[in-house]
Each structure stands twice: as C-alpha cells, then as structure tokens.
Amino acid sequence: MSTNSPFAESFAGPLATSLCGVPLANPLIAAAGTCGYVRELADAFDLRRIGAVTTKSITHEPREGNAPWRMWGIPGGMLNAIGLANVGLERFLSEKLPGARDLGCTLIGSIAGHSVEDYVAVAQAFDAEPSLPLVELNVSCPNTADGLQFGEHPAALRELLGAVRPTLARTRMLVKLSPNVGDIVAMARAAIDGGADGLTLINTVSAMGIDVERRTPILSRGTGGLSGPAVHAIAVRMVHQVYRAVAKDAGIPIVGLGGVSTWEDAAEFILAGAHCVGIGTALFVDPRTPLAVARGLEAWVRRQGARNVSELVGGLR
Numbered sequence: 001m002s003t004n005s006p007f008a009e010s011f012a013g014p015l016a017t018s019l020c021g022v023p024l025a026n027p028l029i030a031a032a033g034t035c036g037y038v039r040e041l042a043d044a045f046d047l048r049r050i051g052a053v054t055t056k057s058i059t060h061e062p063r064e065g066n067a068p069w070r071m072w073g074i075p076g077g078m079l080n081a082i083g084l085a086n087v088g089l090e091r092f093l094s095e096k097l098p099g100a101r102d103l104g105c106t107l108i109g110s111i112a113g114h115s116v117e118d119y120v121a122v123a124q125a126f127d128a129e130p131s132l133p134l135v136e137l138n139v140s141c142p143n144t145a146d147g148l149q150f151g152e153h154p155a156a157l158r159e160l161l162g163a164v165r166p167t168l169a170r171t172r173m174l175v176k177l178s179p180n181v182g183d184i185v186a187m188a189r190a191a192i193d194g195g196a197d198g199l200t201l202i203n204t205v206s207a208m209g210i211d212v213e214r215r216t217p218i219l220s221r222g223t224g225g226l227s228g229p230a231v232h233a234i235a236v237r238m239v240h241q242v243y244r245a246v247a248k249d250a251g252i253p254i255v256g257l258g259g260v261s262t263w264e265d266a267a268e269f270i271l272a273g274a275h276c277v278g279i280g281t282a283l284f285v286d287p288r289t290p291l292a293v294a295r296g297l298e299a300w301v302r303r304q305g306a307r308n309v310s311e312l313v314g315g316l317r
C-alpha cells in the first residue's frame, strides 16, 4: 500500500505501526475537527512525527455551522455543537488539501453528510485523491430524511455503507462510531458487515449545559457533544467491548479516541484493543500533546518488554 508520506518505508522503532495496511510513524492520530484542515496544527510541530492527521469533516456543500456559543469548556472537558462548519468539498480540494499535502504527513479525510448521496459524492472525490490513503466516515450527523443519525441505527449504517463502500476503489475506510447508542457492538458489527476496514471509537457523547442566570442552554443548539477527559473511561469501555466481541476475530483495527491527554490514557486504549490512538480536545490545551504522549508510550512499550507497540494491542490481562 502506498501512502503520501515520503518516509513511509523508513518507519522503524517500537512505535512504528500501520492502520488498515497504511504504514504509520506511530499510533497517534490527530482527531477530526480538532486541527482544522491540518495545516493549522503544523505551526505546533512537524506533523510527520505522528502517525496521521485527520481533516475536519467535509461535506458536499459548504456549511456555516451553528451560531455561537458552539464550544464551551466545562470541568473535565468541552461541550461543542459546531454543526459541521466547513468550506465544502470543492473548496476543500482546491484551497485546503494542497496545503495539507505539502506537509508530507499521513492524512485521513473525514467525510460527513446529511444524505447517502452527500457521503457518496465526497467519498468518490476523496478516492480520486492519492494524498488521502484513508478516509473516515463521521456517521454522527442527523439524516435530514428521517431526523435520525446514521450512526445510531445498524440498518441506517448498513444502508449508508452499502452505497459508500463500492465507491472506494483505493482508499481504506474507517467508520467512526457514535457512543450515543445502547449497543455499541451491534453498531460495530454493522460497520464491519458494511465493509469497514477499521473502526474509530468514539465521537462525542451527547450532552447539555445550562446557563442558570439566563435559564437557557449554553450552546445555541441546546444540546451538543461532550469530549475530553470526562469521556475517556466511556471510550475505553467501548473499545474493550468491540475488540472482544467482534473486531479481534474479524482482524479489524480500532482507533481508540476520547479524552486522551497523557501516555497512560493512550496505553489504556492499546491494552483495551486499539491499534491506534486519537487525540482531539487535548490539542486545544496543548497542541504538542501527541509528542509527549509518544515519548511516554515508547518508554512504556520498552518497560513492558515488547519490541513493538502492536504486541501490546488487546494485552489486557
């Protein structure tokens, strides 16, 4: 499998790994929506020092997103209801992707939409773009047809993947699951049945904050998504469940995501069954967090007596 990274062949050391056959310098991935169109994060460090960087979710048409407030810090994390604000597919390809491509890091193109056709249009365009070896389907968007989310119903997810999968001839497909479901294993199974090459767990947890003086919701949309340390233990539990119940036997790698700010958080995900670890909200606190996590993770892998981090995936006793 070829990637856009000129260094792909030279990755070595205890953290060198791969995701769905795509070689990565290490298992750390900057999460969708927390590093803009990728270039924004490049001011903080050389992005080739982490495994991959995910774009914010791109929709077929441009979207303004929700009115303020759409991000709000709370103890233990952050509430957000950005509403998929993005420049749309056409401007992403012409204005944003070239700048990201020049950085030489491994890119993951995040795809969102409000209809099956939206997803298909973006997926087709991303598949034609060699600098995107991986795409990630953000299925936590309300489907305008019935108001439900693709990521909250196995049948809706299967229908979506049934249309998107055939359009991806070259690109590996990650499906990012929503934690706002009763049975995360059923959703993972639907994603794998639908042809997912890998799973990302989790998106934000449905949540709400209230301004008690005004007696109004803090976020303009009313409810939003919770991220950051507060969701980490939920994400670890879901990665563990999905790994044990379905991903391990199917040979489907998991990207553990949610509340990682230290190497210990990342190590928990790996022991629970994640091949890679996403970092989102922590980038707003310190955009260099992935470098500190990588240093700590490497020392931990050595202390555990493993030659490579992949030996510790699912290593929970």
Ligand SMILES: Cc1cc2nc3c(=O)[nH]c(=O)nc-3n(C[C@H](O)[C@H](O)[C@H](O)COP(=O)(O)O)c2cc1C
Pocket (backbone or CB within 6 Å): 031, 032, 033, 034, 056, 057, 071, 078, 080, 082, 084, 110, 138, 176, 202, 203, 204, 226, 227, 228, 229, 231, 257, 258, 259, 260, 278, 279, 280, 281, 282
């Ligand atoms: C401000 C903000 C914007 C986000 N935008 C997206 C997005 O565009 N697409 C997506 O799939 N997830 C998006 N997410 C979710 C994150 O990628 C991640 O799944 C979630 O925040 C949990 O990880 P964390 O606790 O490390 O942030 C966003 C999260 C935040 C905080």
